[in-house]
Amino acid sequence: MVRIKSDEVDRDNSVDKVEQILQGAMQEFLQNGYAGTSMDRVAVAAGVSKATVYSHFQDKEGLFKVLLEQLASKKNNSIFGTEPIGKEPAAVLHHLGTKALDLMNSDQEHTAFMRVLIGESGRFPELAQICVRAMIKPVAETLTQYLAAPELNIPDPEATARILLGALVHFHITQDVMHGRDIIPMESDRLIDALIHLITKRAD
Amino acid sequence: MVRIKSDEVDRDNSVDKVEQILQGAMQEFLQNGYAGTSMDRVAVAAGVSKATVYSHFQDKEGLFKVLLEQLASKKNNSIFGTEPIGKEPAAVLHHLGTKALDLMNSDQEHTAFMRVLIGESGRFPELAQICVRAMIKPVAETLTQYLAAPELNIPDPEATARILLGALVHFHITQDVMHGRDIIPMESDRLIDALIHLITKRAD
DNA sequence: GTCTATAGTAAGATAGAC
DNA sequence: GTCTATCTTACTATAGAC
Structure with missing residues (x-):
């Protein structure tokens, strides 16, 4: 025995x-x-x-899928931890944008994850969709809530959320993922300030 | 003989x-x-x-590099053919955004190119930089010119160009490259209208 | 210049010992 | 459950015929 x-x-x-x-x-x-x-x-x-x-x-494919699904749920919570809506929208957006860019910038694991996820999205379409559902959709919905604040007076908060998200993520892709920092240099603050300016359109 | x-x-x-x-x-x-x-x-x-x-x-790596460099210069000219600045900025931007999204959307080759370029940017960093220089930089500069139009009154046209470009490309990445169309559906027109609204801030 | 054939290596996956 | 050793296949790259 x-x-x-x-x-x-x-x-x-x-x-x-x-x-x-x-x-x-x-x-x-x-x-x-x-x-x-x-x-x-x-x-x-x-x-x-x-x-x-x-x-x-089971095999290489099974291991890969389990790994990426686990990473997708991990990365989701890390970047946009649900932020208390304390301050005014402009301050909240500035804080969120800065935090998101800093996190993506400093996290080599996240950069590599983006490469693999996008690179393998042709071979593993259903996996890419899982990550869209787990990572992009919740963030877009959270941003939509912020942008729906009456004082911002945004006619289409959902589409505007996609713009905001796209600007931040694409900035990360060009500067970090694709190593473009020296070719098209730009401070994160400039991007975020320009975003805030567009969204909180000075009605002055 | x-x-x-x-x-x-x-x-x-x-x-x-x-x-x-x-x-x-x-x-x-x-x-x-x-x-x-x-x-x-x-x-x-x-x-x-x-x-x-x-x-x-010479070898597999050499073939790959030649191919991607050739594709980079081809894709550059195809998406943003230098547009005559005939109309008012809002109309030009609407036209450019629609055209860019339509082209990226309908071109399977471009979608696959994005996957490979981003996916291999870890293994071939200098290749990714070449593509940033050949594809992203010129487009960003062209957009900056448009956004510098006095009537738009944009304080940082360069950063705003990056936002505009990022919104369009990231939209393509989520909807087409990552097969997110069914998970986070959105019409291209909504994104473009929201962009135009942000940029041509109604001073009414 | 172009081909067929092949050398040499590394891959995914499993059998069988413990 | 975990290991070592192995089977089979497919890969990169080249040699040699024409």
Whole structure:
């Protein structure tokens, strides 16, 4: 009777291994993309054997999907933590924009995640859709709420939210993801100030 | 004496082959990315042998770089053909925005190019920078010119151009590249109208 | 210049020992 | 459950015939 009856130990070990594997997979997939990553390297990065990887995940595609879905929910909460609507809209928008750009800028993991997500959206369309649902949609809805404030007097807050979101994310893509900082330099503050100016149109 | 002395035939054949190879390489690289593409498939798609591919291009990386640089200059001219500044700014912007979104939307090649360019920007940073210089910078500068029109009264036309460009491109990324059309649906016209409204702030 | 054939390597996935 | 060793396939790149 060598078999272990208790689920406790069994499950704990499994969870640890699964966590290790996902950690190694993240490192490799985010750095090299889907096709550029080998299961051998994932196993090495995770500190387990390749057979162990296959005992916890069906195949390379299954591992990739689980990893990206997990990352999508993580990134969602990190960038736009639901902000208390204390101050006036202009101040809130300035705070949100600055925070979002700073976070995306400083988070190498997020930059690599954007590359992989967009790069593999042709091969894994349903995965891209999951990320749109988990990351972009909630942020767009939150921004829409802010922009619907009566004093802003915006006729289409939903479309304006997409503009605001697009300006911030595309700025991150050009400056960080595509390494354009030296080619088309611009301070984050200038972008945000111009955004605030457009949105809180000076009725003076 | 079977050798051909004239350079004409020789050069024409070479150019044809090079063109064939680039065509096949485009098909494969845009569909499967860099790591996901094999030189065997490129050769088949181009209708030549693999050895012929290697006789015209140093290696896989060299072929990929030549292809993407060629595509970058092609895409640049296609989206924003220098528009005559006939009408008033609002009309020009509406026309430009509609045209840009329509072109990006209908051009599958452009969608795939965006995926590959962003997806491989980690592996090929200098290539991403070349594309920023060839595609994004000129468009941003052209838009800056339009937005500097006195009647628009925009304090920072350059930053505002980045906002406008970002809103359009990110809209394309969410709706087309990432297949988000069904998850966060929105008509192009709504985005463009909201943009025009922000920029030509009703001073009424 | 272009081809076929192949060398050499690395990939995804699994069998079997413990 | 986890490992080592291995099967099979596909890859990059080149040599040699024509």
